[in-house]
Amino acid sequence: MKVIVSGEVISAVSVTADAWKLHQLFVLACQGRHAVFVDPPTSLSTWLATIDSASRSAYASAIELCVRQATSFPDDAATIHIIQSGAAVWSDPIATLTLDDALGVMNESLGVLVENSTNDWHFLCKMMRPSERKRIQNAVKKGWVSALHGGGSTLLDQVKSRMQAPAKALRTFVVFDSDRLHPDELAPSWTPDRPDGQPAACQAFGWEREFQQNLAQRYWMLKRRFIESYMPLSEIGTASSDNVHTDAVEACTRMPRAGRLYFNMKKGFAGDEKRHDNERCRDLFSQVTDPDRLALKHGFGSKLADHYGTNNDFEFDWDEDAREEAEQALPNLMRLI
Numbered sequence: 293m294k295v296i297v298s299g300e301v302i303s304a305v306s307v308t309a310d311a312w313k314l315h316q317l318f319v320l321a322c323q324g325r326h327a328v329f330v331d332p333p334t335s336l337s338t339w340l341a342t343i344d345s346a347s348r349s350a351y352a353s354a355i356e357l358c359v360r361q362a363t364s365f366p367d368d369a370a371t372i373h374i375i376q377s378g379a380a381v382w383s384d385p386i387a388t389l390t391l392d393d394a395l396g397v398m399n400e401s402l403g404v405l406v407e408n409s410t411n412d413w414h415f416l417c418k419m420m421r422p423s424e425r426k427r428i429q430n431a432v433k434k435g436w437v438s439a440l441h442g443g444g445s446t447l448l449d450q451v452k453s454r455m456q457a458p459a460k461a462l463r464t465f466v467v468f469d470s471d472r473l474h475p476d477e478l479a480p481s482w483t484p485d486r487p488d489g490q491p492a493a494c495q496a497f498g499w500e501r502e503f504q505q506n507l508a509q510r511y512w513m514l515k516r517r518f519i520e521s522y523m524p525l526s527e528i529g530t531a532s533s534d535n536v537h538t539d540a541v542e543a544c545t546r547m548p549r550a551g552r553l554y555f556n557m558k559k560g561f562a563g564d565e566k567r568h569d570n571e572r573c574r575d576l577f578s579q580v581t582d583p584d585r586l587a588l589k590h591g592f593g594s595k596l597a598d599h600y601g602t603n604n605d606f607e608f609d610w611d612e613d614a615r616e617e618a619e620q621a622l623p624n625l626m627r628l629i
Contacts, residue, residue, distance in 0.1 A: 293628070294365055295321075295328045295398065297374040299335025301391055304376050306339040313391055314339065315347065317374075317398075321354040325436055326398050327365070328358055368509070370462070370628045372397060382458045384510065385627070393459070400463040402437045402628050405450060407468055409441035414601035415519040416467055418608060419618040424626055425604075431629055442466070448499055455506055465625050466503060466511040469518050471496040473554055473564075473572040478515060492569040510628070512621040520557035520596045522614050533593030540592060543584035551576040560591030 297317065305314055321328035330336045336355070340348045373388045381388040389397065406412035417425050431437040442450050447468060454460040471494045472478055484492035496513060503511040516522060523531060529541045537543075544552060554576060556563040561577075564570050580588070610618070 293326045294369045294371040295326050297330050299332055300376040301374050302335050302339050318351040320398055322350050366627050396459040397462050400459045402463045403440045405440045405442040405466045407442055407444055409439045411597040413439040418600045470514050474574055509624045515617055516553045521553050524609050526609055531596050531599030533595055536592050537587045539587040543587040548579055556591055558591050558594050560589050562589050
């Protein structure tokens with residue numbers, strides 16, 4: 293995070309018993325966990341002159357490095373303004389907080405909630421560029437970022453719980469499947485309402501409505517149905533279970549692209565046959581031949597997404613739309629680190 297501390301804070305706190313809090317603030321800068329700036333920069337020199345030479349040198353070097361890196365920060369980088377007095381404003385991307393509140397946020401690990409803390413986390417990292425992946429994996433090792441298991445039905449409750457604690461709320465990002473069965477269901481006007489009065493089974497619809505209000509720019513709802521929907525065709529054969537139909541991979545390549553993105557990759561056509569709302573797919577699979585339907589009847593198995601966690605150094609050949617989606621969504625995560 294980008295942290296801008298007022299010179300008034302330095303002057304007021306440095307002559308009190310709370311001066312140790314300034315040390316804690318600048319140690320975080322020395323660790324590279326957050327970028328700390330002083331406004332105006334000259335207000336720091338008086339306090340630095342009163343502390344031991346080792347700390348003075350370390351803090352000055354850290355501040356200098358932060359200044360050099362300032363131009364690389366995105367315009368919407370998560371930012372905290374530390375003030376001496378006044379009402380706290382717990383907002384994103386810019387929060388205005390007291391020193392105590394700011395330290396609470398800065399020491400809080402960034403919680404990335406995913407439906408499955410193993411496969412979904414591996415998928416998220418796999419979608420990153422190597423430089424982004426290295427940065428977030430380093431942050432995880434240091435305890436600055438945590439992959440949190442949100443589960444399916446419990447994810448929303450966990451997010452709401454974090455929102456009750458202001459520091460955790462500012463340090464929360466959520467990734468979840470869209471659960472959509474047709475691309476038109478991504479339209480803002482779509483709702484789960486159905487003619488028979490029984491709503492469509494799409495829990496992500498409710499999640500998105502909630503997060504639009506309380507986590508704007510701090511969530512990524514996948515445009516495709518599942519994380520498995522992003523698996524490159526070149527990887528499906530390797531990733532599939534041993535008992536998958538021998539013609540399933542070829543049949544998948546012949547499927548119309550829109551259908552493949554909303555096909556039940558794990559359970560196949562059989563997995564959706566008993567859904568009460570299976571009409572939602574409409575004509576997506578009308579061009580799939582009977583032999584291909586048979587080959588894809590049971591999908592590619594429940595272990596398909598495990599493949600995202602294999603060979604971390606190998607870069608997948610993502611399709612253009614997948615890469616574009618990631619390039620739009622991932623900066624919202626990276627700006628919080």
